[in-house]
Every structure is written in C-alpha cells, then in structure tokens.
Amino acid sequence: MTSPRFTVVPAAYLIFLRDGQVLLQYRSGTGYRDDHWAVAAAGHVEAGESVLAAGVREAAEELGVTVREQDLVGVTTLHRTNDDPAERRGTVEDERCDYFFVVTAWQGEPKIMEPEKAADLRWFPLDRLPDPVVPHELRVLEAVRDERAGRSRVPAIMLHGW
Numbered sequence: 001m002t003s004p005r006f007t008v009v010p011a012a013y014l015i016f017l018r019d020g021q022v023l024l025q026y027r028s029g030t031g032y033r034d035d036h037w038a039v040a041a042a043g044h045v046e047a048g049e050s051v052l053a054a055g056v057r058e059a060a061e062e063l064g065v066t067v068r069e070q071d072l073v074g075v076t077t078l079h080r081t082n083d084d085p086a087e088r089r090g091t092v093e094d095e096r097c098d099y100f101f102v103v104t105a106w107q108g109e110p111k112i113m114e115p116e117k118a119a120d121l122r123w124f125p126l127d128r129l130p131d132p133v134v135p136h137e138l139r140v141l142e143a144v145r146d147e148r149a150g151r152s153r154v155p156a157i158m159l160h161g162w
Contacts, residue, residue: 006095008079012055013042013100013137014067015075015144016110021123022141023110024130025062028119038134039141040110040121042098051099062118065108072101075144080136080160100140136160 016023016039023040027033041062045054052069059067078098112118124130126145133141143154 008095008097010045010051010054010097010099011042012045012051012058013039013098013140014055014059014072015100015102015141016040016063016106017102017104017126017144018123020126020148022126022129022144023063023121023123024133025112025118026120026122027117027134030117033134036132036134037124037130039100039137042137055099055101059103059106062113063108063110063121064113065106065110067103067106071103071105073103075100075102076140076154076156076158078136078140078158078160079162081162098136102144 024037025040027036027038041055041058043054043058043061045051049057052072055072056067056069059065078096078100080096080098110121112121122130126141126148129138129141129145139158139160140154143152143158146152147154
C-alpha cells in the first residue's frame, strides 16, 4: 500500500517598503499569532492560483491596494515548520513554503480592510521593528534589513523551525 504524497502549504508574503520603512499589521482575532506584528499582506495560495496572483489578491483583500505581478520582487523562500516542535510536527498543517516578496510600487493608500483580523497598520523603520513580530517573518525582515544595510545578502532559501 502506498502512502499519499505529502503536501506542503504555500503562502505569499508581501513586504511593503517605503523610505526605509516597512508596513506591518497588528494581528487580532485570527487565532494565529494574535498580538504580534506581521507583514501587512500575506495569505495562502489557493488551488489553481500562482504565488504571484496570490500576492496581488492578498494586497487587494488585506490593504485595498493594487499591486501588479511584475512589481513583486522575490526575496526568499522560507521552508518552515512550527516554532514549537511538540505541535503537529510533520503534518500538512505544520510544514509551509512561504514566498516573500518586496513591494515598492502600488496604487492606493494601504488601509485595514479586514478589521476582524488586524487591529493596527503602521510603518516602522526596518532597523527599529516593534516587538513582538511573528518569529518566522522577523527572520526574513531582519535579513532584508541587513541586505539593505550592506551587511549580508538574503539567502534564496531559508529554513525556520527545523
């Protein structure tokens, strides 16, 4: 008997940057990492949707802005599992491939479009991020900060939680 092929959940994360600052939302009411700051727009890739199309959709759904696929600049892919090894290790709910993009061009003014999921939306200097930030997102934001400061390059592929 053969086992079903393992599935990894993909998601698109958009890092909105402007004048050395990053746009973050404060999570509330989601059931996942509430009371943490997170990138302003992110979400799962839906069936039949490219990761670029997912990023464009999430920008509109969560921030009310228009982003074009060609304005999504790939930064890294983060292959991750839970921060807590005791939680669902090795399950489809646990393993993720997160595709991070930097966005510096968009149309419209970002605003909270899902108030049931976000309590605040603010710009922060990349070198003075608030606390707490969702841990796996913080790793990527710090790598982007360091690259922009000329200290290192963002790896094409990053791991978190392994």
